[in-house]
Amino acid sequence: MTYLKSTLAASALIALSTGLSAETIGPGGESATPSSSVVVSDGHIAVVQAADYSAALLWHDQSDFVNAVTAGASDEFERLGIEVVAVTSAGFDAAKQRSDIETVLAKSPNIILSLPLDPVTSAAAFEEAREAGVALSFLSNLPADYQHPDDYAAIVTDDLFQMGKQAADALATAMGNEGTVGWIYHDAAYYVTNQRDNAFKTTIENDYPDISIVAEQGISDPARAEEIANVMLLKNPDLGGVYVTWAGPAEGVLAALRANGNTSTKIVTLDLSEPIALDMVRGGNVAAIVADEAYELGRAMAASAVLDLLGENVPPFIVAPALAVTADNVVEGWKKSLNIDAPASLSSK
């Protein structure tokens, strides 16, 4: 009973993520507010600069995605005259995340932007920052039992439903709206991937009557993607398409298709990756990659925390748009998603 009580928020996240909702919804059932509407106006700049705020960015890991979120947040903070005093990476280690929070509090930041690794372990980890009155803007996840607006400024995340839906639409288009599909989903109670994976499945089931999902396989270790795909292809040699929960395991699935000499099965996955995109522009198995606007996520996180410090009303649940990247728009898509130029291998094609 006590366990259930304490993990209410976590359970809510999971329950909502596995539901059949047709839009991205927040952990408390909040409707999504587009990130474009969360803006610190130029009129506020003088007030913010006079307040001499500082910020810390406490990330879960390092990646192109995190770099882009950092760039978006840092540029917004620079525009507003806010110093970024520390940037950390927990390497997906909950204990390190707690240590990082304690360490940066020595510098007394007014703002912390972070991705809480896990609702349960993060609840105690962020407690000190919450008690110190730091404006907390969370990426994609929420510590259990934290209440808006008292405990945090906002959760900012991708338009998760749209990411899954656009992946389904892109795969269906590549398959001529008919055939069989394998669904490789993230086998963990993780809000982001669960919503995206289920949105793909829901869209295929509801919108594409001539496409059937004939194989389902969870994955928790990306290194096992190749063997999972091999088994899936062995049982379903005529598979028209495969959805892979994110780009890391998709690289393993692509390797399996190549090893089998399979050029007909299409892959759709989420989050940008150069090897996956290279296959796509070369007309290989990959049909599309659905990405998020990571730079915009960072900007919106920074803006929401600043608005909170200014005493403005901040929407509890903010989403940045999804972006379907195909061979035709890979250069523009890369720039829009990660705010960096597409790798030379892609732009030269």
Next chain:
Amino acid sequence: MTKAINTIRSLDLQRSVIYFGFLGIFLFFAITLHDDGFLTSRNLTNIVLQTAPATIMAIGLVFALSAGEIDLSFGSVVAVAALSAAIAMQNGPIIYGVMAGLGAGIVIGAFNGVLVAYLRLPSFLVTLATMGLFAGIARTMTDLRSIPVLNDTFTGIFGSGKLFGVPSLVIWTIVAVAIGHIIYRNTRFGAHVLAVGDNARAAQVSGIKVPHVRLMVLTLCGATAGLAGLLYAGRLQAAKYTLGESDLMTVIAAVIVGGTALNGGKGSIIGALLGSLMMGMLNNGLILMGLQVSDQMIVRGLIILLAVAISLRETRR
């Protein structure tokens, strides 16, 4: 003058490197981060709190390495122990949690120990295998879910509590290091561990039960990992399968930098404590310096490399 030079020459550089290294890094951060809160008592206390589980695991590893063995599985044991404790306390009192956590560590340690001591399998390979085995078991125990720990007494004793104003994790560190140091330096068992690590055949001939010593050091490793699991569960007020995953290299580096020989026969519990604190101080100071994450990793890696190189170079002489 000659006497002074001889004295310096006679200093055991391997043992000294940790003291000089620790002091040097502390002074560097104290000066450069003077205005960034490094020297505040809260920040210095944080370093001890953050390193408490690693320090306690390092104590077990000093015994294992000194006996010529190694344990690579303790990171996985941490997760199994923390999850066992959290599950046991969902419907039971604190004692169930403590027994489940410590018990899991001791049983796994003894399992490693039996395979090494009595089946004569190399500890490197045995614990490499059990590292994967118990990491997998930790994942299946709760289907990857995190389990909250809501017992306030437990989280007080093993996490955020204080006794006479001293944080419980600091007390755990002091008590564990003191007990470890006394056993290592002042007991017959400690002498036997060093004798087995120095020359197992000679130790056997002189009447030391070598397999028993090997079993005991690996069981001790499991027990310290179990205690570290309890401390993580108390500190995070939750248990998760990823706990301890990233500790393996940190703890090994702390122990080696602290003057324990990789090939047995020589070690230091106090050195391991300083090694662990040095790792924590590096993490802390490099963040406070405002370095980018990649730069933090590069600088930390270079400093550890330097310290390990000096330590191991002296060991080979």
